[in-house]
Amino acid sequence: MKLYPTKRAVALAALGAPVALAVALAAPGFWGAAAAWMLMTAGLLLADALLAARPSQLALTLAAPGVMGLGRPEEASVEAAFTGPGPREIELALGVNARLVASPVRQRLTLGGGWGRASVSLTAQRRGDGRLEQVWARWRGPLGLMWLQRTETPDRAIAITPDVERVKEQALRLFSRDALFGLKAQMETGQGGDFHALRDFQTGMDLRAIDWKQSGRHGKLVAREFRTERNHHVILAIDTGRLMCAPTSSGPRVDQAINAALLLAFAGLKIGDRVGLFAFDAKPRVSSGVVAGAQAFPLIQRLAAGIDYSTEETNFTLGLTTLAGRLDRRALVVVFTDFADPTSAELMIENVGRLMRTHLVLFVVFRDEELEALADAEPVEADDVSRAVIAAGLLRQREIVIGRLQRLGAQLVDARAEDLGISLLNAYLDVKRRELI
Structure with missing residues (x-):
């Protein structure tokens, strides 16, 4: 319990000072009136405290x-x-x-x-x-x-946590469309396709789909129907180092990466793939292993909520080598990261190249809208020209790194922060459609 006077009590106590001064000047023998005023005020304060609710x-x-x-x-x-x-x-x-x-x-x-x-x-x-x-x-x-x-x-x-409700809303809007790949059987053939059923051959179907042995048995042309292979391993590897956690106009990039990763995890678990979460900066921070089924999404959500912001430099060698050692089969590895220049990205490129010998890597990078705005801004004074030249140079260096990753064979998503989730999901569905895993 704590007691202290209100503004009214302070004003009441202060009101006695000029009155006491006037009395003392007019009749010095009544100087005790000032003390009486203070005692009266103290008594009122005490009475108010005793009468109040405890x-x-x-x-x-x-x-x-x-x-x-x-x-x-x-x-x-x-x-x-x-x-x-x-x-x-x-x-x-x-x-x-x-x-x-x-x-x-x-x-x-x-x-x-x-x-x-x-x-x-x-x-x-x-x-x-x-x-x-x-x-x-x-x-x-x-x-x-x-x-x-x-x-x-x-x-x-x-x-x-990341805004999971928005993630689910985005995913459900996409799942409401018939175009979402994997919700229904597709006429996709290829080395990675799963055989689904036989059906009567119809004009316009691919001739390579005809099963001649079954056609001979049935006395009519019969074609194989395939559906997209499921049960792939999808690993969401999030760089949580200094560059990814630096503040931007739309918030730290790591938060945007986590939102996009959760959208992909929600869709992948719904489709039937197995999804794992891996986060690293100077050392590995989170490793979930792969989980399956839509009921496993809350686990991915809780782990993503525990990914903290970091000021440490990212150790790609330790992080990606650790990740590769924990993967026991070919997987789609989605790497969320950022880089400043080709020199700082050298170790990243080297380790991504080693990872790609066994796995398919989908590289997610953020478009630097601040640099683009500086490079495209109309110059008004001399400093604006300097800023535009420096920004253009940094953007060219960024394109060099992206070009090297593409030549290595990495799939690439390069999008603005607000479009990152949808762009990543489209790239994932395209990988499945082309059966690259």
């Missing part, structure tokens, strides 16, 4: 979500209930850690019968563990001279 009579109940998506506001509520006669109104405030923002910071709540509930909007700033650290409640006595305050420390944790 902090022990207040019960504060905090309700908040256990999980929330990054950038998607959620609502928490604080319920205040007095067991005896309570004040007409109460002020509430909710304290959170740096990963959360609470709005409003402080609010006044009118009570009815000693009970009331206040809503607080919570917005996540960064992934990780958000914490509701303290709840403050204060109210005034019946004379309005004293504040009584109660503080509780619920220390409630909220897991801040």
Whole structure:
């Protein structure tokens, strides 16, 4: 319990000073009036505190979500209930850690019968563990001279994950279209195709699909029908090093990479492939192994939520070598990373080349919109020309790295942050359609 005076009490005490001074100047024998005024004020403060509702009579109940998506506001509520006669109104405030923002910071709540509930909007700033650290409640006595305050420390944790709801919405919109590959049998033939059924040959079908032996048995032309091979291993390898965690105008690239990875994981598990998550910076941080079935998506989600931001340089040799050692069959490895120049990308290219001897690598890079804007901006002063030349040079170096990756045979997704998820999913479906795995 904490007690302190209100503005009204301070004004009441200050009001006695000029009155006491005037009395002392007019009649010095009545100097004790000043002391009497202070004693009267102190008595009123004490009486107000004694007449007010006791902090022990207040019960504060905090309700908040256990999980929330990054950038998607959620609502928490604080319920205040007095067991005896309570004040007409109460002020509430909710304290959170740096990963959360609470709005409003402080609010006044009118009570009815000693009970009331206040809503607080919570917005996540960064992934990780958000914490509701303290709840403050204060109210005034019946004379309005004293504040009584109660503080509780619920220390409630909220897991801040990528915006999974948006990921699911995107995936469900795509799954609602008949065009999504893998939801129905396809007439795709090839070395990796799974035999599905026999059907009567019809005009326009591929002649290579005719099964001559079965046609002879049935006395009519019969063709093989294939469907896309499933049960592939898809590994989502996310670089969480310094460059990927650096802030940009649309947020850290690692958050955008995780959102795109979750969209691909949701679609891949739905189609029937096996999906694994791997994250690394100076050393491996997360390794899930491969999981199957849509019911495994929450596991991938929880692991992705635990990927923290890093200031360390990425060790591609250790990360990709460790990943390759854990793969026991050919897989599609989706690498999310960023690079600054050909020199810093040299080790990355070397290790990606070794990985591609056994596996198919789908390389995901982010278009640097800031550099593109600087390079394309109309110059107004001399410094603008210098910026444009430097930006154009950096973009050319980036294209050199991309060209080397393509010559190695890596599949490439180069898209803006807002288009990354859809572009990645289209590339994944194209890989399956062409049976490259």
